[in-house]
Structure formats: structure tokens, C-alpha cells
Amino acid sequence: MDHGGETDYQAEPFEPVETPPQRHPDMSKSHWPPITTDSKKALYERINLYRPHNIRSVLPRRRQVICRPTSLPLDFGVHLSRLKLRASFKEAPGSINKIEQKAGWTIIASACVGGNFDDVYDEYNRPGSLMTWNNEFQILPGHQTTVEKTRGGVGLGHVAKQNTVNDVKFNPLSSSFVSSGTDHTVQVWNLQGQCYRKGVKLGQYQSTPYDIVFKPGTSTLAIGERKLFIFRLEEETSISAGSSLHSLPPAAAFELSPPDIDSNVGAIVWGSGPTERCLFASSEPIDTNEFVGCHRIFDVGRGTSAIIDAKEAGDALCIDPFGKNLFLATRGSIGRNILRRYDVRTSTANKTAEFDLDQFPSNTEGEINDSTCSPDGIYLALARNDNHVHVYDCRMFRSTRNVLYDYSHDAPSHVAPGYHSYGVVKAQWVTSMSGRLGLVSGGADGCVRLWDPLRAAESKKNGIILAEVNSDVAHFSLGDHFKGEHQLIVGDCRGEVSIFDRVW
Numbered sequence: 001m002d003h004g005g006e007t008d009y010q011a012e013p014f015e016p017v018e019t020p021p022q023r024h025p026d027m028s029k030s031h032w033p034p035i036t037t038d039s040k041k042a043l044y045e046r047i048n049l050y051r052p053h054n055i056r057s058v059l060p061r062r063r064q065v066i067c068r069p070t071s072l073p074l075d076f077g078v079h080l081s082r083l084k085l086r087a088s089f090k091e092a093p094g095s096i097n098k099i100e101q102k103a104g105w106t107i108i109a110s111a112c113v114g115g116n117f118d119d120v121y122d123e124y125n126r127p128g129s130l131m132t133w134n135n136e137f138q139i140l141p142g143h144q145t146t147v148e149k150t151r152g153g154v155g156l157g158h159v160a161k162q163n164t165v166n167d168v169k170f171n172p173l174s175s176s177f178v179s180s181g182t183d184h185t186v187q188v189w190n191l192q193g194q195c196y197r198k199g200v201k202l203g204q205y206q207s208t209p210y211d212i213v214f215k216p217g218t219s220t221l222a223i224g225e226r227k228l229f230i231f232r233l234e235e236e237t238s239i240s241a242g243s244s245l246h247s248l249p250p251a252a253a254f255e256l257s258p259p260d261i262d263s264n265v266g267a268i269v270w271g272s273g274p275t276e277r278c279l280f281a282s283s284e285p286i287d288t289n290e291f292v293g294c295h296r297i298f299d300v301g302r303g304t305s306a307i308i309d310a311k312e313a314g315d316a317l318c319i320d321p322f323g324k325n326l327f328l329a330t331r332g333s334i335g336r337n338i339l340r341r342y343d344v345r346t347s348t349a350n351k352t353a354e355f356d357l358d359q360f361p362s363n364t365e366g367e368i369n370d371s372t373c374s375p376d377g378i379y380l381a382l383a384r385n386d387n388h389v390h391v392y393d394c395r396m397f398r399s400t401r402n403v404l405y406d407y408s409h410d411a412p413s414h415v416a417p418g419y420h421s422y423g424v425v426k427a428q429w430v431t432s433m434s435g436r437l438g439l440v441s442g443g444a445d446g447c448v449r450l451w452d453p454l455r456a457a458e459s460k461k462n463g464i465i466l467a468e469v470n471s472d473v474a475h476f477s478l479g480d481h482f483k484g485e486h487q488l489i490v491g492d493c494r495g496e497v498s499i500f501d502r503v504w
Contacts, residue, residue, distance in 0.1 A: 074452045077432025079481060080440075080466050083488055083500040089137055093128045093162070096491025099477040100177070102170040104484035105191075106133040106477070107177050108497055115164035117182045117208060121149045129165045130179055132196055133499070140189070140196060143181030166210050171233060173219045178202070178233075180209040186223055188233065201247045202231055207286075211268045215276075220300075222279055224265025228254040230279075230300060254279075254305060257294040262286050266293075266314045273323035274345050277301040280326055282314030291333045297326075297349055308349045310340055316371035316382065319344070325352075325394065327380055329368040335359065337366050339382075341397055353397035360386050369422065374429045374437055379404070379453065381439055385423035389441050391453070405457045409443030414472045416494065425473060440466070442473030448490055467500045 075081040094111030101107075108131045114122025115129060130142035143163040149156040163183040170177045175191040176199065186209055188199035202223065211224040219233040230252040257263045266284035271277070279298045285291070295308035295317075312330035315337070319326050326342040326349065337360070341353040360366030370383040373394070380392045391405035415421045424443040430450075431437060439451040448467045455462040471492035479485025481502065488500040 071434060071436075072432070074432060074436055074438050075450050075464060075466065077434055077436060078430045078438055078450070079487060079502060080430070080450060080478075082503045083466055084503050085467075086486070086499045086501045088496060088498040090494070090496040091128050091131060091137060091139065092491075092495035092497065093124075093126050094164070094495055095493040096474040096495065096497065097164070097166055098168050099475050099489050099491050099497070100168050100170055101477050101479040101485045101489065102177075103175070104134055105170075105175070106486070106489060107131075107168045107170070107179075108133065108491065109165035109168045109179060110491070110495060111164045112162050115162060115182055117145075117163070117184060119161075121147045121159065121161060125162055127162050128495075129162055129181075130168070133497075134194070138195055141198070143179070143183040143185060143187065145183045166208065167212050169212050169214055169221075171219055172214055172217055173234070176233075178212055178214075178221060180212050180223070182208050184208055186212060203229065203247055203250065207264055209265075211265060213268045213270060215270045216272065222268050222270070223250075224268045224281060226257070226264060228256055228265060228268070228279065228281055228298065230254075252300065252303065254281075254296075254298050256281050256296055257283050261292060261294065262290075263293060263313075267317035269317050269319050271319060271323045271344070272321060275319070275323040278344070280317060280319065280344070282317045282328060282330075284313045284315075291331060293330065295328060297344060299347075304347075306348050308342065309351065310338070312336075312338060315368040318371040318373050318380075320373045320377040320394070321375055322377055325373075325377070327371060327373065329357070329371055329382065331367060335366055337368065339392075341394070355397070355401040357382070358390065358403060360384070364423075369424060370426050372427050372429060375431055376437070379429075379437070381427045381429070381441075383424040383427040383441060385421070387421070387423045387443050387445070389424050389427050389439070389451070391439070405451070405453060407439070407441065407449075407451045407457055407463060409441070409445040409447060409449065409463075411445035411447060413444050414446030414470065414492075415444050416471060419493065421472065422474070422493070426475060428478060430478065440476075440478065442476045442490065444472040446470065446472055446492065448473060448476050448488065467498065469498050470494065470496060 092110035096110045098109040110129050112129045114125040127139050130140045132138045144160045146158050147161045149159045163181045165181045168179045177189050180186045184205045186202040189196040190199040205225045207226050209223050209225040213222045221231045223229045229250040232251050263283040263285045267282045269280050282295045283293045291313045293313040295310050297306045310330050312332040315331045316329040326344045328340045330338050337357040342349040343352050364386050367385045368382050372381050382390045387409045389407040390403045393404045421444045424441050427441045442448045446469050447465045449463045469490050469492045471494040474493045475491045477489045481487050486499050490498045
């Protein structure tokens with residue numbers, strides 16, 4: 001194609017735009033201004049050294065007002081909020097003595113009419129002093145003895161008498177459990193299918209064994225009677241029911257009291273950490289009018305023992321989680337109750353504190369039902385039979401002996417007319433998801449309450465009711481919902497068991 005003449009194209013001239021030089025802060029030490037104070041002004045001056053000077057500093061935004069609480073309620077944090085009654089049954093023949101849970105199974109021990117060792121046959125004596133629960137209850141044959149049934153002085157033959165079951169404990173390393181009763185025996189029970197059967201028997205004793213305690217994380221069992229007996233059940237828990245007549249001999253036995261003192265072992269506790277080989281025991285006289293007791297430390301590994309200098313009858317015994325301090329509550333004559341603390345890390349018990357507890361009411365025979373140390377070792381809680389829980393600061397024993405918190409179950413009593421009140425029967429520390437401490441207790445008002453140490457004891461928001469039953473509380477058990485256990489099971493003094501779970 002012919003365009004005609006040629007056309008010349010000329011590019012437009014381009015002039016580059018000069019950009020301002022980029023400025024960088026001088027980082028050499030010689031240009032740093034001297035800062036001799038830690039004030040906010042000096043801090044801002046140092047920060048401005050690293051900012052380009054052509055950038056305007058931005059003022060920090062004001063924090064918005066927080067309209068919601070910064071932490072969860074304590075009952076929610078310990079998974080004990082919104083508990084509802086799931087099931088209840090009244091099959092026990094007497095007051096509930098102990099409730100234990102493990103992996104969905106619940107063991108319930110109770111008293112029964114005519115269930116003591118020397119009691120003759122009673123028409124109201126019936127089974128039910130040992131039961132299991134796993135979505136339904138089952139009455140086990142329990143602890144039985146044979147007695148002669150009489151009526152009007154005429155013998156009617158021999159019948160089986162049901163005995164009171166004092167204590168039950170699960171084996172930490174298996175599904176079996178152990179029970180002690182007023183028939184002077186300790187019995188192992190093995191899980192076979194969906195029910196428990198009798199296994200090996202752990203001796204026939206001269207007196208009633210009350211406390212039975214497994215060493216944490218092991219199958220080593222301590223039984224407290226007049227003496228202390230040690231059993232190791234690693235292999236015996238799988239013995240079949242056909243060998244129930246066989247009695248397993250103890251691995252060791254220790255004398256707690258001299259032969260001239262008529263007393264039983266009242267409390268046993270295993271040590272931990274530096275004292276994990278040690279067993280601490282306290283005795284109480286069989287005659288309730290006596291106030292003499294013996295207290296010892298047994299090194300089970302070495303077979304040695306050391307005497308604790310207290311002379312009064314033992315009431316309660318506990319050790320802190322670190323195995324350092326032992327707390328012993330005793331009961332003397334003329335209404336004197338004493339609390340002592342011992343440093344037990346050495347072979348001898350060194351007393352580091354001693355003082356008298358607050359006086360009990362004149363119409364109450366003062367007794368400490370339970371004692372427990374908080375997981376951090378700071379607080380000590382004493383459950384008293386005057387319906388109070390006293391909490392002490394373990395760090396202040398030397399400077400002050402005053403009660404730090406006084407928690408009272410002061411609601412109207414649920415004790416049946418004509419029956420004796422046992423006050424606060426148990427106290428147990430709990431820890432929330434954020435690490436906050438709480439204390440759970442059950443008392444004669446028929447309530448299981450949760451106490452918050454961060455609130456005043458007199459506050460109406462403290463001591464919230466987790467559960468309420470028809471009679472005064474005899475025992476309760478806290479379980480782990482994530483392990484298939486019930487969050488709260490309460491047994492009362494009329495033999496009723498109530499199971500509570502959280503409504504999610």
C-alpha cells in the first residue's frame with residue numbers, strides 16, 4: 001500500500017522525576033542520647049529513634065470497657081455447675097460409710113442394724129451393706145457371719161448375719177476393689193463380666209479393721225487394725241472366686257500401740273516424694289472415755305519406725321502433696337483438741353508447730369471428722385462435727401493461730417429427730433481449669449457446698465449449694481466425667497444414695 005510520502009515520527013522528551021532521598025535512622029552509638037531513667041518519657045524517646053521522621057506517630061487506642069467477667073464462675077470451672085439428680089435409691093440398711101468411683105463403677109459401703117461383731121441376731125438385719133452401681137445397683141453378699149436365730153428364747157437355727165462394711169478402696173492397677181467389715185475380715189472383689197465376685201481374703205483379725213489405704217499408683221495395701229498389715233496384690237487380684245476360702249498372708253506387719261493399750265488404728269496415710277516409702281498411722285482408744293493414743297512413722301522399705309511425740313487420741317491425719325509436712329489432730333481430756341505439724345523428711349518427726357483448736361460447743365463432743373491439705377500445700381481444712389469447716393494458712397502457723405476461713409453449714413438441720421448429728425463429715429479440695437482452688441464439704445444441713453477462698457466466708461455468694469439430699473450428709477464422692485464417672489454422688493445418714501450429673 002502506498003502511503004505517499006514518508007512521515008517522520010519523533011519521540012516525546014522524557015524527564016525523570018527526582019525522588020527525595022530515603023532517610024534512615026542513625027544507629028551509631030555516638031548519636032544515641034543518654035538515657036539515665038526508666039521513665040515513660042525516656043522510653044518513648046528511645047522508640048522514636050527507630051521511627052522515620054516523616055511518619056506521624058499513632059496514638060494508642062483506648063481499651064474498651066469490659067462488660068463481662070474476666071473469669072468463669074468457680075463451680076463452672078471445676079465442672080460442678082448445673083448438677084441435676086440423675087438417679088437415687090434407698091437400698092442400704094443404714095448410714096452410708098464410704099463411696100468410691102472408678103471407670104464407671106461405684107462401690108457403696110454402709111452400716112446395718114445388728115451389724116457389729118458381737119451383736120446377736122436382729123429381725124431388722126438385712127443385706128445391702130455392700131453395693132455396686134453401674135447404671136443399676138447390685139447388692140453383693142458382703143461381709144457375713146453365722147449366728148443363731150432366736151425368738152422368745154427359743155432357738156430357730158443358724159442364719160447368716162449381715163455385718164457393717166467400714167471401708168472400700170479400688171485397686172489403682174486393676175478393676176478389683178477391697179472391703180473391710182465388722183466381721184474382722186478384709187475381702188478382695190474381682191470383676192467378672194458385669195458383676196463383682198469374691199476373691200482372696202486378706203486375713204481374719206482380732207479386731208475390726210477400719211482404714212484400708214492403697215499406696216498411690218501401686219497395688220500395695222495397708223490395713224489398720226490393732227496392728228498395721230501390708231499386702232502386695234499384684235498377682236492375687238486375678239484369683240478366681242473358687243479360692244475365696246484361701247487367706248493371703250501379709251508381706252509385713254508393724255506394731256503401733258503397746259500391748260497394754262487397748263486401741264485400734266484410726267487413720268493411715270502414705271507419704272509422697274521424699275517420704276513415699278513411709279506409712280503414717282494414728283491410733284484411737286476403743287473405750288470412748290479414754291483419750292490416749294499412739295502415733296508412728298513406719299519406713300516400709302527398711303522395716304523401721306519412729307515415734308511421734310503426741311500422747312492424745314488421734315482424730316485426723318493428713319500429709320501435704322509434697323511429702324514434707326504431716327498434720328495430726330488429736331483429742332484430749334476436758335475438751336482439748338490440738339493440731340500439730342511435723343517435718344517428716346528425716347527419719348525422725350520434728351515438730352514445727354502446735355496449738356489448740358477453737359473450742360467446740362458445750363453440747364458437742366469435739367471431734368475432727370476429716371483433714372485435707374490443698375494441692376499447693378498452702379491451706380489446711382479441718383471438717384468438724386460442730387458443722388463448721390476451719391481453714392488455716394500453713395505458712396502462718398508460727399506467727400498466728402487464728403482461723404483463716406470459717407465455713408459453716410448453718411442452714412436448717414436435716415438430722416432426723418432422735419438421731420445424733422455428725423457435723424461436716426468430709427472436705428475435699430478441687431482445682432478449676434484455670435488453677436483456682438475450691439473446697440467442697442458436706443454437712444448436717446443435707447447440702448454439699450462449694451467454697452471459694454477468694455470470697456469472704458460470710459458472703460452470700462460463697463458456699464453455693466451443689467446438691468441437697470433428704471437427710472444429713474454421711475459421705476460424698478466427686479468423679480471425673482471424662483473417665484465415665486459421676487460428677488457427684490451423695491450418701492446420707494438414712495441410707496439413701498443420690499447421683500448427680502451436669503446438664504451440658
